[in-house]
Amino acid sequence: DAGITQSPRHKVxxxxxxxxxxxxxxxxxxxxYWYRQDPGHGLRLIHYxxxxxxxxxxxxxxxYSVSRSKTEDFLLTLESATSSQTSVYFCAIKDSGRGDTxxxxxxxxxxxx
Amino acid sequence: xxxxxxSPQFLSIQEGENLTVYCNSSSVFSSxxxxxxxxxxxxxxxxxxxxxxxxxxxxxxxxxFGDARKDSSLxxxxxxxxxxxxxxxxxxxxxxxxxVFGTGTRLLVSP
Numbered sequence: 001d002a003g004i005t006q007s008p009r010h011k012v013x014x015x016x017x018x019x020x021x022x023x024x025x026x027x028x029x030x031x032x033y034w035y036r037q038d039p040g041h042g043l044r045l046i047h048y049x050x051x052x053x054x055x056x057x058x059x060x061x062x063x064y065s066v067s068r069s070k071t072e073d074f075l076l077t078l079e080s081a082t083s084s085q086t087s088v089y090f091c092a093i094k095d096s097g098r099g100d101t102x103x104x105x106x107x108x109x110x111x112x113x
Numbered sequence: 114x115x116x117x118x119x120s121p122q123f124l125s126i127q128e129g130e131n132l133t134v135y136c137n138s139s140s141v142f143s144s145x146x147x148x149x150x151x152x153x154x155x156x157x158x159x160x161x162x163x164x165x166x167x168x169x170x171x172x173x174x175x176x177x178f179g180d181a182r183k184d185s186s187l188x189x190x191x192x193x194x195x196x197x198x199x200x201x202x203x204x205x206x207x208x209x210x211x212x213v214f215g216t217g218t219r220l221l222v223s224p
Contacts, residue, residue, distance in 0.1 A: 031210060040122070042201055042214035043156070050210065058211065090155050094210070101146075102212060104155025 003027050004105035006091050012111045019078040021108050023091030025071075031094035032074040033102065034058075034066060036087040043090065049074055081112045115140040117204055117215035125221045126192055134187045134200055134218045142204035145178050145185045146212070150199040192222045 003026035013019050023032060031050055035043040035058075045058030047066040055066050063085060065077045078085055091105040117138045126132055136145070144163040148156035160169050162178035162185060169176045173196075175188040185202055202215040 033211075035214075040216060042117075042119075042217045043203075044214070045211055048211060092155070099161065100205075101158050101161070104157075107153070107155055 004091060004093060004103060006089075006105040006108050008108060009106065010109045012113065013081055014113050015082055016080050019081050019110065019112075021076045021089055021091075021110070023074045023076070023105060025074075025093050027093070027095075028071050029093040029095060030071075031096075032068065033092040033094070034064075034074065034076045035090045035092065036060065036085075037090060037107075038087050046076065046089075078110075081110075083112050086110060086112045115142075115204065115206075115213045117202055117213055119200075119202060119215040119218045121218060122216065123219045123221075125223070128193055128222055128224050129191050130222075132189050132192060132220070134189075134220075136185045136187075136202035136215050138183050138204060140204070141182050141206075142213075143182070143207040144205050145182070146203045146205070147176055147185070147187055148201040148203065150201060156199075156201055189220075192220075194222045194224055196220060197222050 005024045007022045033048040034046040037043050044060045046060055046064050047058055049055045049068040067075045089108045092102045094102050120135045146161045147159045149159055150156040160176045165180045165182045167178045173190045177186050200218045203212040205212050
């Protein structure tokens with residue numbers, strides 16, 4: 001258990017509304033990641049962070065923004081949700097003390113109507 | 114963009130059968146990881162292979178990294194219902210701090 005929690009675990013929202021997903025870790029890991037998972041695509045990286053206020057884009061970053069004001073929290077924001085952003089979102093941390101292994105949170109299922 | 118293609122996408126077998134899942138790319142990776150994911154949960158790391166030609170065994174699971182470090186395979190011997198899940202490969206290149214995930218193989222093992 002890498003002490004990763006995600007909130008909310010489930011959310012239904014309407015097209016055009018802003019949505020923020022939260023990832024919280026308890027072990028002060030430097031690297032944190034946001035992925036989305038869709039059938040047939042595996043996991044695709046949205047954004048990642050390599051420290052407080054240090055973030056970079058992944059392969060599917062359009063329509064998403066992130067913020068990391070504290071080591072333990074990494075927020076993913078959909079400024080104006082669209083139906084194509086219906087997905088399961090996973091947060092992960094990289095544990096440099098255990099061979100750079102990524103550990104994943106339980107996921108957030110987001111439905112945009 | 115680096116891509117990892119997995120095959121097959123879906124596999125339904127009976128308990129006791131053997132199976133192999135393939136993970137292929139045109140790109141070279143410095144390491145390759147295999148994850149298993151169960152419904153409603155995040156992926157969990159099974160193994161990391163880092164050397165071309167490397168073979169690792171985890172009980173009934175055998176993982177191999179291709180000599181050219183572009184492909185990998187996962188072989189399960191005498192599959193059990195507890196092996197049911199989504200298997201994902203993921204490649205990483207040194208210094209990039211990011212994983213590229215494969216498309217996934219969904220395995221169903223029936224008693």
